[in-house]
Each structure stands twice: as structure tokens, then as C-alpha cells.
Amino acid sequence: MDMSFSADLEPFRQEVRSFFANDYPQDILEKVRGGHSLTTPEVRKAEMALGAKGWLASAWPQEFGGPGWSIEEQYIFDEELERAGAPTVTPMGVIYVGPVIFNFGSDAQKEKWLGPTRSGEMGWAQGYSEPGSGSDLASLQFSAVRDGDEFVLNGTKIWTSAAQHADWIFLLARTSKGERKQQGISFVCCEMTRKGVTLVPIIGIDGKHYLNQVVFEDVRVPVDYMIGEEGKGWEYSTYLLGNERTSYARIGAKRKMLSDLKEIAKAAPMGGNEALYDDEVFKLKIADTEMRVDGLETTVLRILSSVAEGGSPGNEASTVKILATETHQRITELMVEACGRAAQIGSPDCASPDWSQDALTSYAPPSVSAYFAGRAQSIYGGTNEIQKNIIAKRVLGL
Known part of the structure; x- marks a missing residue:
């Protein structure tokens, strides 16, 4: 399987990267990077900035007001959004219910709901x-x-x-x-x-x-x-859940977290002039986690390749839910381990990390917050045990 993207897509990547660096609301980026929660007006502001660009409903076909991007372009957009540290697009509108509306809704429902959902005005x-x-x-x-x-x-x-x-x-x-x-x-x-x-x-x-x-x-x-x-709600929800489970992957966000983890480990003292990043055992843990992210990405790309050929995420999307959950939890465990005693200090509402000035104290609170929030990932959206049953019964036919 060819995991590389065509060089023809590089201008698109640079366009998206430039948008987040120059045109996206920078106050939103700073607040999210600092571990702060967004207010409702700030959520609307963030999503309407993408909506005004025509990028909020990134997976929608042009017929319904989406950009009509290829699977590769959608993937690159998600990577760059996460790389920039922008808040994740609230999935309930454009990822979950939007496709249900334009696939199964009436013309009146499409007229009522698709436009404001696509623009970010409606949550x-x-x-x-x-x-x-x-x-x-x-x-x-x-x-x-x-x-x-x-x-x-x-x-x-x-x-x-x-x-x-x-x-x-x-x-x-x-x-x-x-x-x-x-x-x-x-x-x-x-x-x-x-x-x-x-x-x-x-x-x-x-x-x-x-x-x-x-x-x-x-x-x-x-x-x-x-x-x-x-009486067909179960059928529609099954269609929706396939999109939900593939949206959990967030590869770009996990690579950003790994980058932050390395910076934390470089700042964490081990004694003498050594830092935790110099410890061979901890470096092996990081390497193992990086391979897990690579494996998750490969799985996602395989599923998206099937979608690009006219398929749907299907029951195989349950593998993404399991892998994404376990990988996220592993990264946050290592972040808390690297922060050490600093993880017990402060509140989740903290300043943006400054690697040159007490990195552990500044980054520990959001790391702990991410760790606690990540515990729920193996429960919500269908527990990992339920996902394994789906794979066993509906994919493997056991």
C-alpha cells in the first residue's frame, strides 16, 4: 500500500497551513493551546471561521455545499487543523447528522438544517x-x-x-x-x-x-x-456510527501530542545533567507509541481508501475506535509519567507551555486533564468490548 501523498497536493497543504497561521482566529488557538475550555460564542466563532472559508463541512460533496475534496485532501486538512492546535470541529453537526440529513432527509429538512450547519452558525x-x-x-x-x-x-x-x-x-x-x-x-x-x-x-x-x-x-x-x-432510526444510526468511529482517529493530534511528550521528557530531570528523554527505557516507550500511531494511520487510510472507491466505513471502523482509544490513552499516560510530581500541581486552566521556563509546571495540568478525559474514550461511542464483539460477529463472522 502506498502511504505517501502525491506531490500535487503540497500546494493544498500549504494553503491550509497558511490559513491557520494567518486567517484563523489566533485568540482561539492561544486559548486551546493553553488548555482552556471555549465558551459557546468562542465555539461558534471558531467554526464560523471555517464555515466562511467553506471548510467546516470538509467531507460534504459540492452538491450539498461542501468543498468536494478528495479523501486525501480531507485527510490533509484534518492533519493541518490538528497540527495548528485548532479546536476539533464539533462532530455532531457536520460529521454525524449532516450526512444523515442529506442522504435520508426531505428537501425541506435539507433547506432548513444543512446551510446553518455547514456555516457553523448552528450547533x-x-x-x-x-x-x-x-x-x-x-x-x-x-x-x-x-x-x-x-x-x-x-x-x-x-x-x-x-x-x-x-x-x-x-x-x-x-x-x-x-x-x-x-x-x-x-x-x-x-x-x-x-x-x-x-x-x-x-x-x-x-x-x-x-x-x-x-x-x-x-x-x-x-x-x-x-x-x-x-422506524428506520436504527438503520440511520448505523450509517452515522461508521462516520463517528473513523472520526476518532485524529492522527495529527496524536502526532502533536507525541511531539509535546518529547519536549516534556527533555525538560524532566533524571539526575545530574540527564533528562528523562535520555533514559533508554522511556525512549523505547515513546518509540512503541509512535509505532502504534503509525499502525492506526495505516488502518485509517485503508478504510478511507475503501470509501474513496465507493464503499462506506462499515463495521471495520470499529478497529479504528479501539486503536485510537488505546493509543490516545497510552500517550496521555506517558505525558503524566514524564511530568512526574508536577502533575499534582496546579489546575487544568493554565498558561500556554513555555519550554524555556518551567515546562513541566506549565504543561502538567493540561496533560493531567487530557489523561482524565481520555479514560472515557474506551466507554463512549460504544465500549471497546462492544467494538470487539462487532468485529468478531460482523467482520470475522464468528
């Missing part, structure tokens, strides 16, 4: 997980009961990422009961400001607000807020 949340359901998504109890030309929504969604920034939420809701749990589930959208919708923040162990519980009490939405056919 989305994903209402899948429920209290007590674990990774058994099909066991959901959230209900959407038809009442004339409306659905009445009742139930609770939990672990809802970025819902505090969202204008809309797309939901899996049970509209009827079938012989199998996967039957009778529909794909419904709702404004976060609808009467009866209550958002309850969930604060992480690092003190940051990533997650939420969202409670729906007799929330009424028009029937035409349902995407596609009633």
Missing part, C-alpha cells in the same frame, strides 16, 4: 445514550408518541457531549415496539430551547464541562422533525 448535540442502558443502544426507552401532527418526547439522554453549546439535538426515540429491540426506533430532531427540555451539566474529574444530561418532559415537536421513515 448540534447527539441524543443516544440513556441512563442504565450502557452500550446497549437498542435498549433505549426514550419515547416519541405521535399526537396528530406532533411527536411528544419523553425520557432522558446522558453523556451528551457539547450539548451546552448546541442549538439542536438529534435523538433516537422509540416510536413503536417490534419483535427485535432495533425495530420501532426513529430519528428525531429537537431544538434545545423547546419547552420541557432541561440540560443538567456533568462536570468531569478535571473540573471541565464536557458532558450533560438532557431531560425531556412532554416536549412537543412537529412530525416533520423526524428524518427519513418512521
